[in-house]
Amino acid sequence: MSLPSLADRAIILHAHAADWRAAVRLAGDALVDSGCTTAEYTEAMLRMVETHGPYIVIAPGLALAHARPGPEVRHDGLSVVTLAEPVEFGHAHNDPVSVVIGLAGTAADAHLTAVAELANAFNDSGAIEALARATEREGARAILEGRPVA
């Protein structure tokens, strides 16, 4: 799966979330709204954190919300949520979180192509902050696709 160009419904900018659960739910809802997953996938993403802790906060300010491939995934996709007020996930180093990426894949190897492209975008150390500040969907898309922001 290469990163599909993100549908408008998969991008939510400057949303309000009371806590990390609400933030993950927003990313899950965006995956559901864009037709990628069923609501059960959102619950599975929440369970990953409840079971294993806040390890999905993989970089300062960024959480990669995801669960295993399964019947809850209709097709591969991503969602992006930026938060008006950052929330704490309880991570030792990378809190608070202002960007939540939702990731859904139908198979593990499909995920790897998508995460390689995410790595391309976010290995640029300014990308998370730039995404958190983006006010237009097109700007957010450009950052995720590693294009210069117009």
Place this chain on the structure above:
Amino acid sequence: MKIVAICGAGIGSSGILKVNAERVLQRLGLTATVVAADIDSVSRVAADAQVILTSEEFVAAIGATRADVIVVQNYFDTDELAEKLQAALG
């Protein structure tokens, strides 16, 4: 040489680690197989690994192992990864 990246699901975050570890190894001129796996399969997948890359949250669950366990804080910081891999492999 085998390196295993461990996360909860064996896909998203361990996938990022795998991709970036491969990039760093290439930069350092090192050759290794990098595999992404979930925490439930760590004892099987990492039995013959020299290095395990993971987050703080999984260290206890990984338990006793002959591999060097490297805790990565920022998965997108290839300099951090390079420094830690070099220290473990050098």
